Amino acid sequence: MKSFRNGALHATLLFGLSLSGHPSLRAQPILERYRMPVLPLEGEVLGSGEELATPGSILVLDSLLVVIDRKNDKQLSILSKHSGRLLGSFGVKGNGPGEYRAPWTVSADPAVKGRLWVFDRQLRRLTRVDIGRMPLAPGFPKVETRTMTRSFNEVISLRAGSFLGANPAAETARLAVALVDGELKSRHAPLPQSPPDVPLAAWQNAQQVHIAVDPNRRRIVAASRYADRIEIFDDGGRAIGLAERFFSFEPRFEAGALSVRSRDDKTTMALGNEARIGYVSLALSKNFIYALFSGTTMGASMTPTYGAYLYVFDFAGKSRGVYKFQGPVAAIAVEPDDSRLYATRHDPEPALLVYRLPALR
Numbered sequence: 001m002k003s004f005r006n007g008a009l010h011a012t013l014l015f016g017l018s019l020s021g022h023p024s025l026r027a028q029p030i031l032e033r034y035r036m037p038v039l040p041l042e043g044e045v046l047g048s049g050e051e052l053a054t055p056g057s058i059l060v061l062d063s064l065l066v067v068i069d070r071k072n073d074k075q076l077s078i079l080s081k082h083s084g085r086l087l088g089s090f091g092v093k094g095n096g097p098g099e100y101r102a103p104w105t106v107s108a109d110p111a112v113k114g115r116l117w118v119f120d121r122q123l124r125r126l127t128r129v130d131i132g133r134m135p136l137a138p139g140f141p142k143v144e145t146r147t148m149t150r151s152f153n154e155v156i157s158l159r160a161g162s163f164l165g166a167n168p169a170a171e172t173a174r175l176a177v178a179l180v181d182g183e184l185k186s187r188h189a190p191l192p193q194s195p196p197d198v199p200l201a202a203w204q205n206a207q208q209v210h211i212a213v214d215p216n217r218r219r220i221v222a223a224s225r226y227a228d229r230i231e232i233f234d235d236g237g238r239a240i241g242l243a244e245r246f247f248s249f250e251p252r253f254e255a256g257a258l259s260v261r262s263r264d265d266k267t268t269m270a271l272g273n274e275a276r277i278g279y280v281s282l283a284l285s286k287n288f289i290y291a292l293f294s295g296t297t298m299g300a301s302m303t304p305t306y307g308a309y310l311y312v313f314d315f316a317g318k319s320r321g322v323y324k325f326q327g328p329v330a331a332i333a334v335e336p337d338d339s340r341l342y343a344t345r346h347d348p349e350p351a352l353l354v355y356r357l358p359a360l361r
Contacts (some may be wrong), residue, residue, distance in 0.1 A: 041310065041323045041355050046342070047084030048351035051077065055344035055352060057281070058333035059106045059116070065333070065342060066116065067352065068103050075103050076118065078131065081342070084352060088131075090141050095123065098143040104154060110217055111160035119155035124148050126155060126163070126180055148182030153208050158235075159217055166211045166222070167204055174209055175222060175237060188237030189222060198253050202260045205269035206251035214284040215336040219315055223279035223291050226251040226258070230279070230291060232317060243289065243317040249276055273299025280307045281331040285338045288320060289313040292332045292343075303328045303347075310341070312357075329353065 052069060055077075059066040065081045074089035091100045102122035109115035109128075116129040130142040148155075152165035158177060162185060168176040173187035194203040209222035209231075219240075220233040227250045230243035251258055256274035260267060274297050281292035292307035306328035312320040329343040341355040 036319070036322060038309070038322045038324050041325055041341075043326070043343070043353045043355035045084075046081075046352045046354045047079055047086070048349055051086045051089075052350035052352065054346055055330065055350055057105060057331045058342050058344060058352075059108060060333050060335060060342065061108055061116070065352065066106050067344065068106055070103060075100050076106065076129075079352065081340075081354075088140060090129070091118070097145050098127065098129075098141070100127070105156050107156035107213075109157050109160070117155075117157045117163070119152070121151075121153070124151055124182075146180045148178070148180075150182045150184075152176075152178075152182075154211055156211060156213060158213060158220075164211055164213060164220060166209050167207065169204075170200075171204075172200070174207055175211065175220070175233070177237065186237060188233065189231065189239070195253050197260075199260060199267045201267045202253075202258075202269040206253070206258055210279055210282040212282045212284045212289075214315075215286050219284070221282060221284060221289055223282045225278055225280070226276065227278045228293070228295070230289065230311075230313065230317070232289075232315060241315070241317040243291075243311075243313045244319045246319075247295070249278070252276075271298050273297060277304045280305055283332050283334040283341075285334045286336050287314065287338060288334075289315065290332055290334050290341065292329065306330055306346075323357075 053071040055067050055069045057068040063081055065079045067077045069075055069077055075091040077089045078087045079085060080087060091103060100120045102120055103118050104121040105119045107117050109117060114131050118127045118129055125145055125147045128144045151169040152167060154166040155163050158164040163178050165176045165178050167174055171187060172191045174189040174191060176187050177185045191207055206226055208225040212221050218235050221230060223230045228245055228247050231239060232241035234240050256272045258275050259270045259272060261270040276297050277294040279291050280294050283290045291311045293309045293311050294304055294307045296304045298304050308325050308328045310323040314320055329345045331344050333342045338357055341357055343353045345351050345353060
């Protein structure tokens with residue numbers, strides 16, 4: 001992989017989102033309401049080249065980075081976080097053991113060093129992956145798969161033997177603690193009251209969240225996909241805080257935004273041009289919450305599901321800064337000590353980026 005340095009970003013103090021389309025949506029919050037500086041991020045390309053196709057979610061694992069890359073021949077890659085060098089890859093497309101259709105999240109097992117859990121959203125399956133030591137040993141990796149009894153949007157390892165799932169199907173909760181087979185142990189974060197005539201399945205889709213657990217496994221954070229809402233929970237799932245909100249927008253079922261769609265006897269949610277995307281990725285250190293924010297509408301951007309702005313909060317929910325990337329990125333991860341932030345991007349070429357955040361140490 002090749003490495004080179006990105007140019008420095010120009011400082012931006014205030015910025016706005018384009019609002020167009022349905023007149024009732026023009027009153028939605030715009031980013032010019034910031035009352036704090038938006039600081040540029042200067043970073044480096046840690047890795048790029050043929051090894052990356054469409055890199056997405058990232059996991060920091062000791063001296064390694066694990067990257068999900070669903071359009072690659074092997075959909076998970078292990079790289080050195082110091083050099084960006086590819087150390088190994090695994091996970092071909094398929095339905096068998098160690099194969100994936102849509103790997104969505106990868107998390108570390110807190111009880112076993114070198115053990116990962118990969119959640120496949122399409123197969124509704126958790127795969128235990130033992131990567132062993134680097135460099136990779138023959139037979140890498142060792143895997144064991146378990147199909148879950150219900151659907152989730154995301155699943156991550158919470159503690160030994162239990163997992164945190166986001167938006168469990170057919171539930172009026174947005175979070176659940178589950179066993180490896182999907183059996184629910186507890187439910188948390190009740191769904192807000194749904195608007196009239198919006199079925200539960202569509203309202204569940206509108207309330208999707210990204211989830212993360214801090215390195216000490218003491219706090220859980222959920223960031224909304226269709227709102228600028230970040231909620232903070234203790235390790236038992238009890239709500240303990242709400243992060244500062246700059247714009248306070250929520251999912252809207254109205255003309256041009258979100259709507260109810262029925263297909264093949266199933267009710268789902270459809271996105272219109274005026275549907276606004278909130279948070280697209282989430283990472284926690286021991287001290288801070290890092291949230292990748294889009295804020296754009298589906299029709300106002302070519303990349304509404306990517307983010308160009310990084311919000312940082314402490315665990316009391318107070319804002320500690322807003323930062324701007326050079327261009328939209330797909331996902332983020334952070335070192336437990338806040339020394340480095342990592343991001344994946346697709347344009348102008350697929351790459352893995354690294355940033356230093358000295359002001360937050």
